[in-house]
Amino acid sequence: MTPVVAIVGGGLTGLALAHRLQADGIRFQLFEARDRLGGRILTERCHGDWFDLGPSWFWPGQPRMAAFVERFGLRVFPQFSDGAQLFETAQGDVIRDHGFASMQGSLRVHGGMRALVGALADELPDGSVLTGNPVQSVSGAAELRFLDGTCLSFDRIVMAVPPRVAAELHYIPQLPSATMAALQSIPTWMAGHAKLTAVYEAPFWREEDLSGDASSQRGPLVEIHDASSEGRGALFGFLGVPAEARAGQRDAVISASLAQLARLFGPRAGTPEAVFYTDWAEEAGTSVTADRAPLTHHPAYGRPAALQPTLSDRLYFASTELAPEMGGFLEGALAAAEDAADWVLRSLAV
Ligand SMILES: Cc1cc2nc3c(=O)[nH]c(=O)nc-3n(C[C@H](O)[C@H](O)[C@H](O)COP(=O)(O)OP(=O)(O)OC[C@H]3O[C@@H](n4cnc5c(N)ncnc54)[C@H](O)[C@@H]3O)c2cc1C
Numbered sequence: 001m002t003p004v005v006a007i008v009g010g011g012l013t014g015l016a017l018a019h020r021l022q023a024d025g026i027r028f029q030l031f032e033a034r035d036r037l038g039g040r041i042l043t044e045r046c047h048g049d050w051f052d053l054g055p056s057w058f059w060p061g062q063p064r065m066a067a068f069v070e071r072f073g074l075r076v077f078p079q080f081s082d083g084a085q086l087f088e089t090a091q092g093d094v095i096r097d098h099g100f101a102s103m104q105g106s107l108r109v110h111g112g113m114r115a116l117v118g119a120l121a122d123e124l125p126d127g128s129v130l131t132g133n134p135v136q137s138v139s140g141a142a143e144l145r146f147l148d149g150t151c152l153s154f155d156r157i158v159m160a161v162p163p164r165v166a167a168e169l170h171y172i173p174q175l176p177s178a179t180m181a182a183l184q185s186i187p188t189w190m191a192g193h194a195k196l197t198a199v200y201e202a203p204f205w206r207e208e209d210l211s212g213d214a215s216s217q218r219g220p221l222v223e224i225h226d227a228s229s230e231g232r233g234a235l236f237g238f239l240g241v242p243a244e245a246r247a248g249q250r251d252a253v254i255s256a257s258l259a260q261l262a263r264l265f266g267p268r269a270g271t272p273e274a275v276f277y278t279d280w281a282e283e284a285g286t287s288v289t290a291d292r293a294p295l296t297h298h299p300a301y302g303r304p305a306a307l308q309p310t311l312s313d314r315l316y317f318a319s320t321e322l323a324p325e326m327g328g329f330l331e332g333a334l335a336a337a338e339d340a341a342d343w344v345l346r347s348l349a350v
Helices: 012-023 063-071 114-122 163-167 177-185 204-208 250-265 330-349
Strands: 005-008 028-032 043-046 049-052 076-078 084-088 094-096 107-109 129-131 135-139 143-146 151-153 156-159 170-172 194-200 210-216 221-226 233-239 274-279 315-317
Touching: 005 012, 012 028, 012 114, 012 330, 043 274, 049 114, 049 194, 049 233, 063 330, 084 250, 156 330, 163 177, 194 250, 204 210, 204 233, 210 250, 221 250, 233 250, 250 274, 315 330
Parallel strands: 005 028, 005 156, 028 129, 084 210, 135 170, 156 315
Antiparallel strands: 043 049, 076 107, 084 094, 135 143, 143 151, 194 233, 194 274, 210 221, 221 233
């Protein structure tokens, strides 16, 4: 039987929407451009442990995430933050106990955030998720055309991709200019960032009563945290180098970051077992050129008037950036999925 709803995008919004439609008995097919599910959730494996290159945390007071981890039996633990913080001045002086553990009380998931993705994907019906074939164009008659030339029709389409990424696709007929302007105006949360994780045999900085938390005016890492798993030690940092300057400089960025970790945490920090580096500004499917400009604050996300659907619409935009609350966060992606599912049910009932 032909699926009724197409979900474009297999990040947390798209997967949670698929899960909800399945529970509501609505036929769907999910299409993901990348060869993997998760979108901004990316967890790399090293020696049997898992390390997040996308989101690491959720927080108390996020009811959907709390319900989710309980429903799927995921194990949660607090961000390690016992011990002293380090601060590196622009001149390279390292000061101990300057500042505070900025992520104290944040919650991590054993196995990394990929555990969320796996838990959702495992419960979806066989054949309902297709990866590695990006949608190229979308028609108002609810047709999708894919990179490989395939064209498929549905009753409804939910674009579970960041608004700016959605704006890059081809629409037939063209979207109204106000709709296109609204999509283009919404920055994709964290899309301009890059994250580096260095993995060690053990979290040796804890022996010196260091939390692994550090901030730096010198860089290239500006905010560093303990990212250890149950088995291995790890430190991760956000790059403070602008996206334009990072482009094509992967090796130089990694080597400067390791030199900085050695300055802060001692020579052992300069020789990790493994290094993972993801520059999200270079990731098609997440970032567009406009996202290279760093955000100075968390935008006031939500659904602008130009993206409110009419009853005759067969196309709906959804992603954490359009969530009714907690936009930008994982919690927002779950809220966006609920919102999109409500739209699907309402619009199919018309
Ligand atoms: C470095 C980093 C750190 C973060 N830290 C945190 C954190 O600690 N806590 C937190 O709550 N949030 C954090 N976030 C934000 C969090 O990752 C997002 O809120 C969430 O993952 C967004 O999910 P989404 O499904 O809405 O969008 P996405 O994850 O972006 O999913 C969109 C999907 O659509 C796919 N797609 C795009 N174009 C097409 C196409 N043409 N055809 C088919 N598929 C397409 C993409 O490949 C992607 O899989 C972080 C993000 C980053 C990048």
